[in-house]
Amino acid sequence: MAGHVLEVEDLWVKYYTMSGVVHAVSGVSFKLRRGEMLAVVGESGSGKSTLAYALMNMVPKPGKIVRGRVLLGGVDLLTLMTEELRKVRGSRISIVFQDPFTTLDPLRRVVDQFTEFLMEHGLDKATALRVAREYTEAVGLPERVLESYPHQLSGGQKQRVAIAMAISLSPEVVIADEPTTALDVIVQKQIMDLIDDVRRKYKSSFILITHDLALALERADTVMVMYGGYVMEYADKSELVRDMRHPYTRALLESLPRLGQRGLPSFLPGYPPDLRNPPSGCVFHPRCPLAREKCRAEQPQLVEVSKGHYVACHYAGVVK
Numbered sequence: 001m002a003g004h005v006l007e008v009e010d011l012w013v014k015y016y017t018m019s020g021v022v023h024a025v026s027g028v029s030f031k032l033r034r035g036e037m038l039a040v041v042g043e044s045g046s047g048k049s050t051l052a053y054a055l056m057n058m059v060p061k062p063g064k065i066v067r068g069r070v071l072l073g074g075v076d077l078l079t080l081m082t083e084e085l086r087k088v089r090g091s092r093i094s095i096v097f098q099d100p101f102t103t104l105d106p107l108r109r110v111v112d113q114f115t116e117f118l119m120e121h122g123l124d125k126a127t128a129l130r131v132a133r134e135y136t137e138a139v140g141l142p143e144r145v146l147e148s149y150p151h152q153l154s155g156g157q158k159q160r161v162a163i164a165m166a167i168s169l170s171p172e173v174v175i176a177d178e179p180t181t182a183l184d185v186i187v188q189k190q191i192m193d194l195i196d197d198v199r200r201k202y203k204s205s206f207i208l209i210t211h212d213l214a215l216a217l218e219r220a221d222t223v224m225v226m227y228g229g230y231v232m233e234y235a236d237k238s239e240l241v242r243d244m245r246h247p248y249t250r251a252l253l254e255s256l257p258r259l260g261q262r263g264l265p266s267f268l269p270g271y272p273p274d275l276r277n278p279p280s281g282c283v284f285h286p287r288c289p290l291a292r293e294k295c296r297a298e299q300p301q302l303v304e305v306s307k308g309h310y311v312a313c314h315y316a317g318v319v320k
């Protein structure tokens with residue numbers, strides 16, 4: 001049986017701001033198989049990016065990982081020292097951001113940034129140049145892109161460069177945080193096709209972070225739905241499509257724009273909670289059409305309702 005490349009256990013992250021403690025990620029656990037694509041789905045503010053940062057052990061201040069383990073090949077990244085972490089980031093676990101300028105300095109040639117990144121991970125200059133060329137080609141870019149400055153490239157080209165860098169050291173896990181949100185619809189599809197190709201070719205595992213449930217259902221093997229920092233539902237895609245249980249997942253599905261209107265903002269009544277002061281009981285109860293008294297008082301645990309299908313809802317058994 002294929003082992004798990006990544007095991008995340010009971011991860012909690014909080015931001016200690018002047019106006020209070022933000023409970024951004026609360027008790028998230030999951031396992032990722034080799035070559036698997038897991039989609040993490042949820043509205044704005046549900047804790048997706050914070051989770052991504054925590055997996056890289058790079059939560060920005062004033063955030064702090066307060067509990068949990070992130071086991072990559074059995075080693076807990078949360079216990080590593082800065083120097084060890086620097087080696088692991090980029091080579092064994094890497095991230096593609098929504099805005100490629102987070103990765104790329106607009107004022108330095110792509111080739112210099114790419115080779116410098118590789119040399120920081122121990123490659124000599126000639127090998128770094130060869131690898132940079134190889135991966136530039138692998139993501140469908142002409143070699144001349146290497147000589148360009150990022151500001152001379154289109155959004156799609158920049159995101160291809162960011163993906164090339166993220167995969168160039170063959171990491172076991174690549175996290176892509178809304179990698180296509182800033183791009184137009186046609187380029188979005190090209191980049192997602194590229195991610196699919198790369199995943200098959202290099203057998204990397206991907207964590208695709210997106211607010212778009214339709215995209216998750218189209219591309220992922222497994223889907224994890226987050227709301228208010230908690231996992232609401234987690235299952236293989238086919239199981240989720242067959243037997244969607246959580247009222248929030250269903251609301252997300254119902255709020256999707258109809259065919260032909262993809263890309264338009266979706267609408268779900270109400271607002272996500274203020275995570276400085278989350279609702280009592282089930283964090284979704286103020287917006288849940290099925291909320292009852294118990295939901296206000298008691299927080300539902302994430303339970304396995306059928307093999308590999310987890311749901312956090314008091315009434316998941318009856319909500320069919």
Ligand SMILES: Nc1ncnc2c1ncn2[C@@H]1O[C@H](COP(=O)(O)OP(=O)(O)OP(=O)(O)O)[C@@H](O)[C@H]1O
Nearest residue numbers: 015017022024043044045046047048049050062275
């Ligand atoms: N640097 C920060 N300082 C304080 N609070 C933060 C910080 N970054 C995120 N938060 C808060 O943490 C919570 C989770 O935010 P996060 O950015 O992880 O959500 P997200 O699901 O990625 O949202 P989006 O879809 O908008 O990117 C939110 O309440 C947000 O306001």
Ligand code: SF4
Nearest residue numbers: 282285288295313314
């Ligand atoms: S526990 Fe209650 S409020 Fe929460 S999702 Fe289930 S029915 Fe809705």
Ligand SMILES: [Mg+2]
Nearest residue numbers: 048049050177
């Ligand atoms: Mg985000």
